[in-house]
Amino acid sequence: MIDFSKNHFALFGLEPAFQINLARVEQSYRDIQAQVHPDKFSHASPAERRLSMQWSTHVNEAYQTLKQPINRARYLLQLHGVDTQEETNTAMPAAFLMEQMEWREAIGEAKDAADAIELDHLGGKLRKAMHQLQEDLAQHLDQQHDFASAAEIVRKLRFFDKLREEINDALETLEA
Amino acid sequence: MALLQIAEPGMSAAPHQHRLAVGIDLGTTNSLVATVRSGMSVVLSDENGRPLLPSIVRYSPNGEIETGYAAQAHQCADPQNTVISVKRFMGRGLKDIPHAHEMPYKFIEAPGMVQFKTAAGIKSPVEVSSDILKTLRTRAEKALGGELVGAVITVPAYFDDAQRQATKDAARLAGLNVLRLLNEPTAAAVAYGLDNASEGIYAVYDLGGGTFDISILRLQKGVFEVLATNGDSSLGGDDFDRRVFCWVLEQATLTPLNANDTRLLMAKAREVKEELTYHPEVRFTSMLSTGEMVDLKITSVILAEITHSLVQKTLAPTRKALRDAGLSAENIKGVVMVGGATRMPHIQQAVAAFFKQEPLTNLDPDKVVALGAAIQANVLAGNKSDDEMLLLDVIPLSLGIETMGGLVEKVIPRNATIPTARGQDFTTYKDGQTAMSFHVVQGERELISDCRSLARFELRGIPPMVAGAARIRLTFQVDADGLLSVSAREQTSGVEAAITVKPSYGLSDDQITDMLAASRDYASADMLARALKEQQVEANAILAAVAAAIEADGALLTPEESAAIAASQSTLLKTLAGIDHRALKAAVEGLNHVTESFAARRMDNSIKKALTGQKLADIAS
Numbered sequence: 003m004i005d006f007s008k009n010h011f012a013l014f015g016l017e018p019a020f021q022i023n024l025a026r027v028e029q030s031y032r033d034i035q036a037q038v039h040p041d042k043f044s045h046a047s048p049a050e051r052r053l054s055m056q057w058s059t060h061v062n063e064a065y066q067t068l069k070q071p072i073n074r075a076r077y078l079l080q081l082h083g084v085d086t087q088e089e090t091n092t093a094m095p096a097a098f099l100m101e102q103m104e105w106r107e108a109i110g111e112a113k114d115a116a117d118a119i120e121l122d123h124l125g126g127k128l129r130k131a132m133h134q135l136q137e138d139l140a141q142h143l144d145q146q147h148d149f150a151s152a153a154e155i156v157r158k159l160r161f162f163d164k165l166r167e168e169i170n171d172a173l174e175t176l177e178a
Numbered sequence: 179m180a181l182l183q184i185a186e187p188g189m190s191a192a193p194h195q196h197r198l199a200v201g202i203d204l205g206t207t208n209s210l211v212a213t214v215r216s217g218m219s220v221v222l223s224d225e226n227g228r229p230l231l232p233s234i235v236r237y238s239p240n241g242e243i244e245t246g247y248a249a250q251a252h253q254c255a256d257p258q259n260t261v262i263s264v265k266r267f268m269g270r271g272l273k274d275i276p277h278a279h280e281m282p283y284k285f286i287e288a289p290g291m292v293q294f295k296t297a298a299g300i301k302s303p304v305e306v307s308s309d310i311l312k313t314l315r316t317r318a319e320k321a322l323g324g325e326l327v328g329a330v331i332t333v334p335a336y337f338d339d340a341q342r343q344a345t346k347d348a349a350r351l352a353g354l355n356v357l358r359l360l361n362e363p364t365a366a367a368v369a370y371g372l373d374n375a376s377e378g379i380y381a382v383y384d385l386g387g388g389t390f391d392i393s394i395l396r397l398q399k400g401v402f403e404v405l406a407t408n409g410d411s412s413l414g415g416d417d418f419d420r421r422v423f424c425w426v427l428e429q430a431t432l433t434p435l436n437a438n439d440t441r442l443l444m445a446k447a448r449e450v451k452e453e454l455t456y457h458p459e460v461r462f463t464s465m466l467s468t469g470e471m472v473d474l475k476i477t478s479v480i481l482a483e484i485t486h487s488l489v490q491k492t493l494a495p496t497r498k499a500l501r502d503a504g505l506s507a508e509n510i511k512g513v514v515m516v517g518g519a520t521r522m523p524h525i526q527q528a529v530a531a532f533f534k535q536e537p538l539t540n541l542d543p544d545k546v547v548a549l550g551a552a553i554q555a556n557v558l559a560g561n562k563s564d565d566e567m568l569l570l571d572v573i574p575l576s577l578g579i580e581t582m583g584g585l586v587e588k589v590i591p592r593n594a595t596i597p598t599a600r601g602q603d604f605t606t607y608k609d610g611q612t613a614m615s616f617h618v619v620q621g622e623r624e625l626i627s628d629c630r631s632l633a634r635f636e637l638r639g640i641p642p643m644v645a646g647a648a649r650i651r652l653t654f655q656v657d658a659d660g661l662l663s664v665s666a667r668e669q670t671s672g673v674e675a676a677i678t679v680k681p682s683y684g685l686s687d688d689q690i691t692d693m694l695a696a697s698r699d700y701a702s703a704d705m706l707a708r709a710l711k712e713q714q715v716e717a718n719a720i721l722a723a724v725a726a727a728i729e730a731d732g733a734l735l736t737p738e739e740s741a742a743i744a745a746s747q748s749t750l751l752k753t754l755a756g757i758d759h760r761a762l763k764a765a766v767e768g769l770n771h772v773t774e775s776f777a778a779r780r781m782d783n784s785i786k787k788a789l790t791g792q793k794l795a796d797i798a799s
Contacts, residue, residue, distance in 0.1 A: 013785075032398075032568070033788040034785050035568060036568050037781075037788045038781060038784065038785065039568060039570075039658070040657070040658040044357055044358070044558040044559075045719055045722075045723065046723045046727075046777075047723045047769075047770050047773060048720075049770050049773055049774040050723070050780075055597050055657060057781055059597045059655070062595045062596075062598050063598070063599070066595070173501075
């Protein structure tokens, strides 16, 4: 059987950490896919073809996990035995919830006014806010090893992800 | 007489026989077949030197089937039995087909996919497509002088699972071994990228006869990585023809048209549209069966006006693809134009304005997809141990499952790189519930009614438990062809159910075999011979694969394993001399079984090698 027990970081030859060399992950990803992708096994035995699909699937999964900051943080916390409780823990700080309501209002207004420029502007602002949270994550995960705070940031990022989707949906509706 | 080919010194004298493989672009309007010959990808023409095969099939009462130009010649006289643009019907029900009521066909509603009642009997879009593919297969086998080992068939990137499955079924029905279903824009990127040694992020804008695709790819050292794809699987050149046709009806006051005159004017509309690419002004003249004469002047300005909204319709998916890739138009290094419809100047202008750069039109937009598919086919057939080329593609639409209240739970998001798999857990909602039914859908919307239904299946035999106690793990696996299979397993009892998602029209493997048997190509007496031949091919392939594996990594085997494999090999060799295809199949499976753990170790090893930065080629040399 395939040894899927190896963690995603080890698969790409890295130490587990939030701050990683993404260029290196990309290169390793391509190098490994070049070895395991089903296209390389089209005339191999059925056993090898099946393994190739399983491995290629696994490597894609690992790559997606490490590439996206929120996925990477969640996975890293999981490796440390910390559940991010994104579905169950809804107790967010009051200030954060207020801020979320302001975001929603701003997006809703831009949407009602069919203002694509404002939506784009909000999207940019959102990216900055998310970027700041990711820097905080790096602090909490890699330096302070404060996993409880890191898990809360992941939960916050989930809220921002939803806002991003909302902006994109609004833009799509305007473009259609 | 065929010319004798002489290889460049030191280039050829291949150690093993060149395997004949082709790339096929099964298009809405035209289809093509291409192959790699002497290292060059070339389109194979018919006996009259014509590279395109119009995707038109005519069925006559005597059972005769005409394809291509021969069928095209009759399309106005016999529109009911002459099917054009069949690709638009693949994997689609009657309600999904725009303007169906204006078409000359006698439609028959069948589960999942509409069918045509023709003079030669009822034909499904899969059968019509397979008649086009058979013509191309015959053309290729004649040109190459032998049987094909396989073909890469291209599909629009935005094709859903049902459309892909229908295409694969059509190819198998045409007696083709499908090496891979390849997305059209990716095929174009391969042909373009290798031709121009391109590096960086490119967009492929592919407007075909009936489908629109936009793919954003990163090209780097032979790796073609699709970052995002989007499109519209019912938008293409056909719709531009229709706008011209509607414009003509508005301008000329005509008595209601019969089916023949409708087809006549549609064909003329296409001609006129194509001429307008090269002339600012064209006359639209046609004599109808009623004796009425249509004589109008149309200009390229009018064409641009009446089709403006269609061009705009391609830009919305383009924006979505860029957004999904996390990029903007400025990040795109080049825009490759694919599909005959992109010859229209006003489309090129709109694309140039959107991306703020002139699009790349230096490859023939009709041929580039087939040329790219041929390159991939050549690699997959094993003619080229091209370690450098790697295609990483994505699924175009999210895959999900119906949950309570008619909502969709997404299991695999769109633009996930394939192959991909994802598990999702479900539980029972009633005490003692012993069965669970699943409804698999594809699409982006939250309501089940807005998504495309792919399949329904049941998991039975769940041991009775209190509500919420059962753990049912549903696993979605999408393979490298972009085709989905789903399995369900109750974790505590191990009860399992698995299906390859077959769209509701549900051609099973057996049905395809039956259809093959029923077709004239394979008289039933030949079936056994064919089954034996297929197994012999399979047996030789695995013997070669295992021998190559042992030569490369025999050191990984223990003496016991070596002995077991050797025994299996000799059993298979002995069986290969016989004529029992079932025994042969068993022997193939036997060898396959004893080499499984060896295969796993080789795979682990190659990953280690990849990580240490060594290429297999370096190690071998």
